[in-house]
Amino acid sequence: MTDWAKVRGEFPAARRLTYLNAAGGSPVSKHAAREGKRFYDEICARGDTHWKDWLGRVEGVRVKAADLINADPREIAFTSSTSLGMNMIAGILKGKGDVLTMFDEFPSSTFPWLKRRFKVRFVKPKDYAYSSTDIEDAISEKTKIVVTSHVQYRTGFKQDLVGLGRLCKRKRSSTSTGNGSAQSIIPSPAGGA
Numbered sequence: 001m002t003d004w005a006k007v008r009g010e011f012p013a014a015r016r017l018t019y020l021n022a023a024g025g026s027p028v029s030k031h032a033a034r035e036g037k038r039f040y041d042e043i044c045a046r047g048d049t050h051w052k053d054w055l056g057r058v059e060g061v062r063v064k065a066a067d068l069i070n071a072d073p074r075e076i077a078f079t080s081s082t083s084l085g086m087n088m089i090a091g092i093l094k095g096k097g098d099v100l101t102m103f104d105e106f107p108s109s110t111f112p113w114l115k116r117r118f119k120v121r122f123v124k125p126k127d128y129a130y131s132s133t134d135i136e137d138a139i140s141e142k143t144k145i146v147v148t149s150h151v152q153y154r155t156g157f158k159q160d161l162v163g164l165g166r167l168c169k170r171k172r173s174s175t176s177t178g179n180g181s182a183q184s185i186i187p188s189p190a191g192g193a
């Protein structure tokens with residue numbers, strides 16, 4: 001069982017503030033702050049002589065991150081933000097086909113595709129929700145990329161990533177997920193999706 005008091009204790013900001021959603025401006029945990037400080041203390045005192053240690057730590061974090069979202073460590077890449085990650089994916093997939101995404105996506109999920117002149121179509125929500133039938137109906141022959149947040153930043157709608165992943169597999173499209181609003185809040189079934 002999760003010891004929520006212990007988890008909350010890791011986030012001093014939660015003593016005074018109530019977070020209903022946390023994304024780009026999430027408070028960090030004491031542990032993350034300590035590790036960030038350790039890195040700066042090390043590089044401040046001894047330059048990059050800890051390099052090998054740091055690489056080892058990166059691989060340790062990769063395994064833990066994979067475990068957290070039910071993925072394989074080989075599927076985990078580190079970027080400085082969700083927006084940068086989405087831009088990199090859009091660059092990699094340039095020329096691969098059309099994009100289907102959700103109407104009320106956070107802009108950094110859609111701008112990277114629009115700016116690179118992908119043909120982008122949007123599924124409209126009904127009662128703030130996207131049904132798998134509506135998404136399936138919107139996937140055309142030319143749709144090769146489906147972009148969705150796990151949790152929509154404006155409405156809190158939670159996408160069924162496993163179901164959507166299966167649908168894309170059936171339709172031969174790839175799914176790209178911006179998880180800015182879902183990180184650390186709900187289990188993210190990346191492996192299943």
Ligand SMILES: Cc1ncc(COP(=O)(O)O)c(C=O)c1O
Nearest residue numbers: 023024081082083106153180181
């Ligand atoms: C759904 C969603 N995607 C992406 C982002 C952008 O995240 P980042 O600041 O890591 O680029 C946010 C930020 O609030 C978000 O809510």
